[in-house]
Amino acid sequence: MTVIGEAVAAVFIIAGSLVSILSAVGVLRFPDVYTRAHAASKSSALGVLFSLTGAFLYFGLVHNFISIRLLLAIFFVFLTAPVGAHVVLRAAHHSGVELAGINPRDDLKDDTDCSCPAGD
Amino acid sequence: MSSQLLLNLFIAFLWMLLNDSWSGSAFMVGYLVGLGLIFMMRRFLPDSLYVKRAWALVKLLGLFTKELFFSSILVIRQVLSPRMDFSPGIFSLRTSLQGDWEITLLSLLITLTPGSVVMEIGEDGRCLYIHAMDIPEGQRTLVKTIYAFEKAIMEVTQDV
Structure with missing residues (x-):
């Protein structure tokens, strides 16, 4: 039981580390601030989810200790990470940072009177 | 909806006190009892069951x-x-x-x-x-x- 618990926890923590590394690579490779914010906030949220779930399982299965604090940490990371990404991108757009020129579509700039369609 | 949850928690707490045991398991049993009571009274409550x-x-x-x-x-x-x-x-x-x-x-x-x-x-x-x-x-x-x-x-x- 202990060995299985340790193995499961280790798999989760390794997955979390891999996702964190990949999100760091994404921050370096992506072309503009908008896409970089995706990599920085989202993948790292998933990385935190995996690592903390692994720690939770380790304490739960190996030490028979249910740590509510780890679950709370996941909850708060998930509550704050998207707000950070939203505010960074909003500030970037308000101060006129251009999108990387692959795709010119920018509804927020073109559509100032908010006549947005019901999603095509 | 939240009133049902509060009622449920209140019944669970009461159950724990009546059993004279301050433990999580007594609270859980009381919670299930409260859930059953609320389920039986569901037609008298204004909202649908919070479950x-x-x-x-x-x-x-x-x-x-x-x-x-x-x-x-x-x-x-x-x-x-x-x-x-x-x-x-x-x-x-x-x-x-x-x-x-x-x-x-x-x-x-x-x-x-x-x-x-x-x-x-x-x-x-x-x-x-x-x-x-x-x-x-x-x-x-x-x-x-x-x-x-x-x-x-x-x-x-x-x-x-």
């Missing part, structure tokens, strides 16, 4: 976990692709949700799902401007996901 909404919330969480997982794989593939041949852009979407809480929850879920960030909410509070990683191809699935989120949120917040 239904709790179940809707669990379903929303499940849907969110699924989306988080699959769209993470998508973004990781874009990170690792040798040529960055995706085209990020901003599109707008009108939501049918009402109320600040519902729209906040929807934006939170959209932003947590990799590949999409809510950048701005329009003047009337109904129009979401979403930055997406891949506009032509990704948008269709993204919009489908968002509508699934909307439906799940409605099941939680509105009495159906």
